[in-house]
Amino acid sequence: MTRSLPFGALAAVLLATLLAGCVSALVTRPPPNTYDLTGPRELPKVSRAGRAQVLIPAPTALQILATQRIVVSRGSLMAYYPDAQYPDTLPNVLQARIIETFELSKQAHAVGRPGEGLSIDYQLLTDIRTFNVVVDGSGMVADVEISARLMNDRNGRVVDFKVFRARVPVTADTAPAAVAGLNQALDQVLIELTSWALTRL
Template sequence: MRLKSLLLSALLAGVLAGCGSLGGSTPPPIYDLSAPRDFPGLTGRTSAQLLVPPPKAVRALDTQSIAIKPDVSVITYFGDGQWSDTLPKLIQARLVESFENSGRVRAVGRPGEGLLIHYQVVVDVRSFQLELTGGKRAVVEVAVKLLHDRNGRVVAQKIFHAEAPSPSDRVADAVAAMDSAFDAVLTEIVTWVVRKV
């Protein structure tokens, strides 16, 4: 009985100590990206159904950490913020959402959703960071291949690049600038794909 009481006391003390440590530090803010709703100049519709696989990225960008480049050959991260998911998954989610927002495609989805697919929108993330050389600016660059799902033929490919100035190198300003550049890239991708298929 005494042993059981001691074990219970030790367990309770451990739980209380754990609870105390939870309030010790504030977790970093979590940032999200948005998807465009307006697509100026985009007319017509396509009956194609699209698949958006998870984008590829180098390990430095395949993370929840928000990248900053203080120099051309150096990548580091903001210590006071992170993305709401790994960057490739976040880009995939917002690209799917952008196609849906356009109302110009018959259907769009991710792997495993059971859609009959006509084309894959294959994305390679090349840049997604705040750069400090030559002025503070967000740089977003992705390479996109439009792949025929039945025969694997590349129908078209293009590199999309956008930049947006940031008023400072604080994480909130950097994220706002990245979101602005990303919005421009997503708008261009959706317009390009709809016109190609």
């Protein structure tokens, strides 16, 4: 005579089976591929560059951009490339690249993050308006748009404001091709942004 398991025992067996499957998936699934944003490797010399100390906070951004995920848009649909990420949230990565670009110029007295103890002359306040690959009927482009305000830290007055944008063709609808295009567009934006800011310090 076959005896069935009590309901409680059967539920426990099913739960254990499900948990085992979840743990197995967590253990065996590979981590996402990580793609970095590199920034420019050389800059044109800027005339009239000052010797001020500049604070560079992390840029602000909408929540869909303020993540490690790589954004692709198709019309009004915003999505992420699967199994691909930046090494940190996009605002933190861009903050690091802006600082590195200023350091590469060797034309600012000092640049740094909040909390590093600099005696600040100016703050460079930025906002990431667009940072994604756009897919439409005409093809694919990497679209980067960053607004910048240069603020005198002594009196809180905004010295100047400008929006920087670059669009670069993307060769394929894949994460590596997307990041390659975004890197090219970002290089253009960072060169223009840094040159603009240096002439106003």
